[in-house]
Amino acid sequence: MPRTVGQVLDQEFLQVRAKILELAAFFDRLELAEPGAVDQRQLALLQQGCAILNDDEGEKAKRVQMLFSREYNPQWRQEFSL
Amino acid sequence: MYYIDPHIHMVSRTTDDYETLAKMGCVAVSEPAFWAGFDRGSVDGFRDYFRQLTEVEPRRAAQYGIQHFTWLCINAKEAENVELSREVIAMIPEFLDRPNVLGIGEIGLNKNTKNEATVFLEHVELAVQHNQQILIHTPHLEDKYQGTRMIMDMLLGDSRIDPSRVLIDHVEEHTIEPVLEAGFWAGMTLYPVTKCTPQRAADMIERYGSQRLMANSAGDWGPSKPTAIPDLILELRRRGHSEQAIRQIVYDNPVAFFSQSGAHFDFVPPESRNMEQSV
Structure with a gap:
């Protein structure tokens, strides 16, 4: 029984938001890390x-x-x- | 809901885990032979391991009403030692008549080397000679796609192999389609970081259907969750899948696949068990 697009978005919005934040924070850490190889x-x-x-x-x-x-x-x- | 975990390494888990599995509805497990976390040094080390799989674990599981089945092999990580691998393969027939042995597994590839492929082919020959089912391990991460294709090349290149008696495990989004299209059974492993989440497994069920598809925890000595199948059940319920559809993945399909092992799969459905059998 496939869910509608709206249901998928509603049910998973917060989890995906959190994953995007994790990715963003990772790229920030790369940016702020000490230079090196x-x-x-x-x-x-x-x-x-x-x-x-x-x-x-x-x-x-x-x-x-x-x-x-x-x-x-x-x-x-x-x-x-x- | 009752379920079966078709791939879990209970020798690495505590007795408390058996109790937890039973409380969550697990009524049977199948345990493929695998890497112990270190390379074993002799064929006798494997003989003792196979005694553990065929004598000790069934008793430990039975205390909690769980039926224990197993598969035998030397795993791909130890296949670089071809001489030892051949000694183990020659010894395996000592155990093939044990009542809980379903076949040869989990054989496969790890780093996709020539020695691994050589030992894989010799395991396949053993399975053919003894009319055994096969359970396949596919490699991790960047080696998975290449290794899965190599494994399928070897199996499909042997006309004696019936794909419907082979389970290819650890499939993910890029390997599930060719595995199912070729007529093999496929297993999705719910394992943190390196394999598949319950959400992605549910996605694959929705995309490819439930025919010849199973899910397992591959719980072992590493970071893993032996109760991962109930997580998948919950995810499928959240998405509105029927109880019957969920049961097909986590119960009916393992029963159908394992039943091809004949008398060695003497599974007693929970509704047919009496108290003496179940506890």
């Missing part, structure tokens, strides 16, 4: 993940998962000689 790949992944949240396309959870996934190589069995 940064793993640019990690930083870029987090920024790209946030961009997915705000784009116009669907399947956001699946796309975030794929963003953080290693690539599948269909030739792996030949390369492993298995």
Whole structure:
């Protein structure tokens, strides 16, 4: 029994608001941290993940998962000689 | 609501947890063999572990009216030691006739290496030779997609494997669809940080339906919540799912899948139990 858009928004608004605040506070902590070496790949992944949240396309959870996934190589069995 | 946890590592949990599970409606658990948190040094270490899974845990569970079933293997984390893995695989048949053994598991991949794939294939051969069901572990985090695809390549490349007798666990949003489309059973693991929340599991149920889909806690020695399935039940109730639909995920589906193990799944539904059986 799928919920309506309004029901989803009403029921989850406060939880999602809290999660957005957590993200915002994390990026503030990055900004305020002492300068030092940064793993640019990690930083870029987090920024790209946030961009997915705000784009116009669907399947956001699946796309975030794929963003953080290693690539599948269909030739792996030949390369492993298995 | 009565439920079954199809993937939980009770050797890592206290007896108090069995009591809590029973109070929350758990009537059966299935416990795949897994990594102990350290690499074991000998085949005898695994023999003792399998005695724990087939002798000790069923007794401990029965005190609380919970039926205990299990799966045997050497896990992927220890598969880099191929020699030990082969000794363990050769020893497993000693235990396959034990009454609570449902099959081979949780086999799978961890870092998607050649040794892991080699040991995985040898476990699959063992399962085929002994007509056993298979329970699959898929890797964590960034290795999950690649590893799940590799596992499916190996299983679908073997015509002797019937996907309907294989449960692929720890599916998430990017792996659930190919697993179900290929005819396998899929398990969603409700586990903090590295796997899936009850909310996301409910999303996947709504998107993909409840056929061949289960949920588990994978409660173990790490940060995990053995009572995660009741959390999913609550989330589905909040969203207006019927009791019958929820029951299919948390009770009917595990019973249907495990029943393919034949006589080893001697499950007694709670409504058919008498006091002597249930406590």
